[in-house]
Amino acid sequence: MMLHPELLRAARAGRRPLAGATALLGAVALTHLAQAGLLALALARIARGDTAGLALPLAGVLATVALRAGLGHRQRVLAVRAGATVRVALRDALLARLGTLGPARGADDRAGAVRATLVDGVEGVDAYVSRYLPQLILTCALPPLLLLAVAAVEPYAVLALAPALALALGAPRWWDRLLRRRGQEHWESYEALAADYLEALQAMPALRAAGATGRTRRRLEERSAALHRATVAKLRVSLVDTGLTDLAVQGGTVAAALVACASAASGRTAATGTYLVLLLAGECFRPVRDLSREWHAGYLGVSAADGIAALRTAHPAVPDTGTLPAPVTAPELRFQDVTFGYPGAAGPALRGVSFTAGAGLTTAVVGPSGAGKSTLLALLLRQWDPDAGRVTVDGTDTAAYSLAALRRGIAVVSQETYLFHASVAENLRLARPDASDAELRAAARAAGIHEELAALPAGYATVIGERGATLSGGQRQRLALARALLADAPVLVLDEATSAVDERREARIGRALLAAAKGRTRLVVAHRLASVRDADLIVVLDAGRVAATGTHPELLARSPLYARLVAAGAGETAQRNTGEPGVREREPGERDTGEREAEERKTGERAAGARNSGRRHVGERTRDDRSGDDRKADERNNDDRNDNERGAEKRKTGERVTVARNSGERYADERNGGQRNADDRNADERNNDDRNDDEREAA
Numbered sequence: 001m002m003l004h005p006e007l008l009r010a011a012r013a014g015r016r017p018l019a020g021a022t023a024l025l026g027a028v029a030l031t032h033l034a035q036a037g038l039l040a041l042a043l044a045r046i047a048r049g050d051t052a053g054l055a056l057p058l059a060g061v062l063a064t065v066a067l068r069a070g071l072g073h074r075q076r077v078l079a080v081r082a083g084a085t086v087r088v089a090l091r092d093a094l095l096a097r098l099g100t101l102g103p104a105r106g107a108d109d110r111a112g113a114v115r116a117t118l119v120d121g122v123e124g125v126d127a128y129v130s131r132y133l134p135q136l137i138l139t140c141a142l143p144p145l146l147l148l149a150v151a152a153v154e155p156y157a158v159l160a161l162a163p164a165l166a167l168a169l170g171a172p173r174w175w176d177r178l179l180r181r182r183g184q185e186h187w188e189s190y191e192a193l194a195a196d197y198l199e200a201l202q203a204m205p206a207l208r209a210a211g212a213t214g215r216t217r218r219r220l221e222e223r224s225a226a227l228h229r230a231t232v233a234k235l236r237v238s239l240v241d242t243g244l245t246d247l248a249v250q251g252g253t254v255a256a257a258l259v260a261c262a263s264a265a266s267g268r269t270a271a272t273g274t275y276l277v278l279l280l281a282g283e284c285f286r287p288v289r290d291l292s293r294e295w296h297a298g299y300l301g302v303s304a305a306d307g308i309a310a311l312r313t314a315h316p317a318v319p320d321t322g323t324l325p326a327p328v329t330a331p332e333l334r335f336q337d338v339t340f341g342y343p344g345a346a347g348p349a350l351r352g353v354s355f356t357a358g359a360g361l362t363t364a365v366v367g368p369s370g371a372g373k374s375t376l377l378a379l380l381l382r383q384w385d386p387d388a389g390r391v392t393v394d395g396t397d398t399a400a401y402s403l404a405a406l407r408r409g410i411a412v413v414s415q416e417t418y419l420f421h422a423s424v425a426e427n428l429r430l431a432r433p434d435a436s437d438a439e440l441r442a443a444a445r446a447a448g449i450h451e452e453l454a455a456l457p458a459g460y461a462t463v464i465g466e467r468g469a470t471l472s473g474g475q476r477q478r479l480a481l482a483r484a485l486l487a488d489a490p491v492l493v494l495d496e497a498t499s500a501v502d503e504r505r506e507a508r509i510g511r512a513l514l515a516a517a518k519g520r521t522r523l524v525v526a527h528r529l530a531s532v533r534d535a536d537l538i539v540v541l542d543a544g545r546v547a548a549t550g551t552h553p554e555l556l557a558r559s560p561l562y563a564r565l566v567a568a569g570a571g572e573t574a575q576r577n578t579g580e581p582g583v584r585e586r587e588p589g590e591r592d593t594g595e596r597e598a599e600e601r602k603t604g605e606r607a608a609g610a611r612n613s614g615r616r617h618v619g620e621r622t623r624d625d626r627s628g629d630d631r632k633a634d635e636r637n638n639d640d641r642n643d644n645e646r647g648a649e650k651r652k653t654g655e656r657v658t659v660a661r662n663s664g665e666r667y668a669d670e671r672n673g674g675q676r677n678a679d680d681r682n683a684d685e686r687n688n689d690d691r692n693d694d695e696r697e698a699a
C-alpha cells in the first residue's frame with residue numbers, strides 16, 4: 001500500500017472518472033457477494049434434496065454473472081478515461097514547466113532521462129491512478145465489512161480471518177522503504193540507459209566518423225546489464241512481498257474453512273451458514289489478491305514519482321512575475337551597466353556592459369570566442385537575469401514583461417537551428433500557424449532559400465526528416481531564418497544565423513533580410529565581420545567588457561581589436577577562395593581587407609591591431625599557435641566548402657546553368673587571371689543564379 005503525495009496530486013485531475021471507476025469496482029465486488037450468497041443457498045437446497053427450489057438461486061447466479069460483466073466493462077472504460085485524463089494533464093504541466101525552465105535546468109538534465117520521465121514515468125502514473133488506487137480503496141473498505149458479515153454467521157471464523165488479513169495487508173509495509181529504494185534505483189538505471197541510447201542515436205554520424213560505435217555499444221551493454229541487475233533486485237523484494245501476501249491469503253482461507261467445518265460438525269451453524277462462511281472467506285481475500293496484482297502495474301508510477309515531482313517543482317532561473325504584453329512596434333533595447341556570471345563559474349561572463357540598440361536599427365555585437373556575445377542575448381531573452389545593471393526594452397525593464405510576451409516579441413535565429421520531422425510548410429508555420437502560402441514563399445525568398453525549397457520533390461510539402469536531416473547545414477539555417485521572419489516579431493535576433501552559409505550567398509541574404517526585417521530592431525551576433533559592416537552600430541566585446549562601439553569605419557580607425565577581427569575574417573575568406581586546407585601563407589606584400597581599409601583611412605595608427613611589430617597575421621600563423629577560435633572558423637569553412645560542393649554537384653547533375661555568362665563574370669575571370677578553380681566557377685554559377693533571381697524579383 002504505497003501512497004505517494006505526487007501521485008495523489010496527479011490523480012486529482014481525473015477525480016470524477018476515478019470516483020466512478022471506484023464505485024463500479026465496489027459494485028462488481030457486491031456481485032461477487034451476491035453470487036456467494038446465492039450459491040450458498042443453492043448448495044444448502046441440494047444438501048436438503050430440494051432440487052425443485054434450485055432454479056431460482058441458479059438463475060440469480062447467472063444474472064449476477066451477466067451484471068458483473070456489464071459493470072466490469074463500464075468500470076474499465078471509466079478507469080481508462082481517468083488514467084488518460086491524469087496522463088494528459090500531467091504531461092501538459094510538465095511540458096509547460098520545461099518551457100519556463102530555460103537553460104539553467106537543461107544543463108543538469110539529459111534529454112533521454114527527461115524523455116523517460118515524460119513518457120514512461122507518466123504511463124506508470126496512469127497505471128497507478130487508474131488501476132492501483134481504486135483497488136486500494138476497495139481493499140481498505142470491503143474486507144472489514146465482510147468480516148462483520150462472517151461474524152454474524154460464525155464469530156470464530158473471524159478469529160481465523162482477521163489475523164490473516166492483517167498479515168496480508170500489513171506485512172508488506174515492512175518492505176515499503178526497501179521496495180521504494182529498489183524502485184528508485186531501477187528507475188534511475190532505466191533513465192540512464194534511455195539517456196545513453198538517445199545520445200548514441202543522435203550522435204551516430206559522429207560516432208561512426210570517430211570509429212567509436214564499438215565502444216559505445218559496449219557502454220550501452222554495461223548500462224543494460226546494470227538495469228538488469230536493478231530489475232532483479234527489485235523483483236526479489238517484490239516477490240517476497242507477493243509470496244508473504246499469498247501465504248497469508250491461503251492460510252487465512254484454510255483456517256476459516258476448518259473453523260466452518262468444525263462449526264458444521266458441532267451443529268453450531270446450519271448448512272447455509274457453513275457454505276456462506278466458506279464463500280465469504282474467499283471473498284474477503286479477493287480484494288487483497290487483486291491489489292497485489294495491480295501493485296505491479298502501479299509500481300512504475302511510484303518509482304518515477306520522485307523524478308516527476310522534481311521536474312514539476314523545478315524553479316525557473318528567472319521569476320515570471322511581469323504582466324506587460326509584448327511590444328508591438330520596433331523597440332529600443334538597452335543594456336545598462338550589465339554584469340552577469342553563470343552559477344558556479346569562476347568569474348563574470350559580462351562586466352559593466354552598456355550600449356543601446358536603436359529602435360528599428362541594426363546593432364551588431366562582435367568579439368572573439370567566449371567574449372560574452374551569446375550571454376548578452378540570453379539576458380535579453382531573460383533566460384537569466386543580470387547580477388547587476390538593467391536590460392530594458394523601450395525603457396522598461398525586461399522583468400516587467402511576462403516571459404511569454406517578451407519572448408514572443410523577439411524572434412531568434414541561432415547557430416543551432418531546430419527543424420522538426422515535418423514538411424517545410426509545417427516547419428515554417430511553427431512561427432505563425434495562420435500564414436498563407438504566399439507569406440511562406442515571401443519569407444523563404446528573403447532568407448534566400450525559396451528556389452531550393454520549391455525544387456524539393458514535393459516542394460513546400462516535402463518532409464525534411466528529423467532536425468531537417470535531408471537539408472544541408474546552410475539550408476537548415478536559411479529555413480530557420482525564414483521561420484523567424486515569418487514570426488513578425490518587432491525584434492529580430494540573429495546569433496551567427498548564417499554561419500553555415502557561404503559568403504556570397506550570405507551577402508545576398510543580408511540584403512534581403514534587411515529589406516524583409518525593415519522596421520524591426522535587429523540585433524546581430526556575427527563571426528564574419530563582412531556581414532555586419534553595414535550595421536548602424538557595432539559593439540565590440542572582449543572578455544565580457546565593451547571594448548569599443550561605433551560604425552565599421554569608425555571602429556577600423558580606432559579599435560585595434562576590431563581591425564584584428566576584420567583581418568582574421570579576411571584571412572579566412574582568402575583561404576576559402578583558394579580552397580586550400582589549413583592556413584595559407586600570404587604572398588610578400590599582400591595585404592588583407594582590414595589592413596587595406598585601415599590604411600586607406602590614413603588614421604595614422606597604421607592599423608596597429610592588424611599588423612603588429614612582428615608582422616604576424618592570421619594568415620601567417622602556424623597551425624600550432626592558432627587559437628580555438630581560428631580552429632572553429634576553419635571547421636566552419638570546411639562546412640561551407642562542403643555546402644558549396646554539394647550545391648555545385650547538384651547543379652552539375654541536371655541543373656546545369658545555361659544562362660550566358662555576363663560581364664560580371666568576365667570581370668571575375670580577369671581579376672583571377674584565368675586561374676579560377678572549380679570552387680570559384682561553381683560560386684560564379686551560383687552568383688549567376690542569384691543575379692537572375694534578383695533580376696526576376698526586380699522585374
Ligand SMILES: Nc1ncnc2c1ncn2[C@@H]1O[C@H](COP(=O)(O)OP(=O)(O)OP(=O)(O)O)[C@@H](O)[C@H]1O
Nearest residue numbers: 107342345349367368369370371372373374375376
Ligand atoms: N551555461 C554556462 N555555464 C557556465 N559558463 C558559461 C555558460 N555559457 C557560457 N559560459 C561562459 O561564459 C563566457 C561567455 O560565453 P558566450 O557563449 O557568451 O561567448 P560568445 O562570445 O558567444 O562565444 P562564441 O563566439 O564562441 O559563441 C565563456 O567564458 C563561457 O565559457
